[in-house]
Amino acid sequence: MTIHIVTGPPAAGKSTYIRAHAKPGDIRIDLDHIANALAGTDVDNHEHAAHILTVAKAARQAAIDAAMKQDCAVWLIHTKPTPKQLDDYEAQGAVIHEIDPGKDVVMKRCKAERPKGSLIAAAKWYDNKPKGKKSTHERGYGHAHQQQRRKLLAQLKDGTPCPECGKPMFKTATKNFDNAALEADHGPGSALKYAQDKQATKATRLLHRTCNRSGGAWDRPRKSDPSREDAGQGFVWA
Numbered sequence: 001m002t003i004h005i006v007t008g009p010p011a012a013g014k015s016t017y018i019r020a021h022a023k024p025g026d027i028r029i030d031l032d033h034i035a036n037a038l039a040g041t042d043v044d045n046h047e048h049a050a051h052i053l054t055v056a057k058a059a060r061q062a063a064i065d066a067a068m069k070q071d072c073a074v075w076l077i078h079t080k081p082t083p084k085q086l087d088d089y090e091a092q093g094a095v096i097h098e099i100d101p102g103k104d105v106v107m108k109r110c111k112a113e114r115p116k117g118s119l120i121a122a123a124k125w126y127d128n129k130p131k132g133k134k135s136t137h138e139r140g141y142g143h144a145h146q147q148q149r150r151k152l153l154a155q156l157k158d159g160t161p162c163p164e165c166g167k168p169m170f171k172t173a174t175k176n177f178d179n180a181a182l183e184a185d186h187g188p189g190s191a192l193k194y195a196q197d198k199q200a201t202k203a204t205r206l207l208h209r210t211c212n213r214s215g216g217a218w219d220r221p222r223k224s225d226p227s228r229e230d231a232g233q234g235f236v237w238a
């Protein structure tokens with residue numbers, strides 16, 4: 001399964017991007033579309049009543065939870081994930097697509113095509129845009145890593161003991177003791193090699209997310225971000 005997270009300000013062209021890139025049979029989760037389906041409003045409508053939005057969000061979460069268990073590509077629009085959410089997405093092997101045609105274009109489109117609130121939302125998106133946040137590629141969680149993780153996951157026999165804690169590992173996140181998807185790591189002893197050339201070093205094994213992030217045998221340099229400590233939370237979606 002591949003999860004594609006499509007981010008970007010209002011009117012950036014996120015739905016259009018998914019239309020252009022998703023294949024038949026892929027799952028598309030778009031809050032706007034869900035809200036319009038619930039309310040019977042036009043597909044291009046972007047203005048939703050609060051009670052519709054509340055129900056649409058619940059439906060979206062249910063769709064995400066169910067989609068995670070399917071073996072298919074999932075396209076999810078998430079306008080502005082927090083850095084923590086981005087990390088979680090990437091830890092799950094998600095591919096992040098940021099759609100940003102530039103502030104001028106977005107502001108013009110918002111004025112012409114979107115409800116009033118979208119101008120403010122777009123301005124906020126640009127104000128809070130994480131500056132200099134390293135891409136997944138630079139952090140070594142790039143495409144090759146994600147592909148390798150998927151390969152390892154496909155080869156995994158459910159119930160195989162985790163190399164760190166010995167508890168069984170499962171392909172389905174919710175079956176793992178920490179309720180989180182398995183992560184791929186580079187194995188003990190490869191930290192130096194990894195630091196020297198993280199793009200070229202392949203992940204060699206799977207382990208629980210909690211075990212991967214709690215130090216263990218592999219001395220990966222850790223971030224001092226305390227929000228990373230709540231491992232076991234699984235996939236937290238806005």
Ligand SMILES: [Zn+2]
Nearest residue numbers: 162165208211
């Ligand atoms: Zn473990």
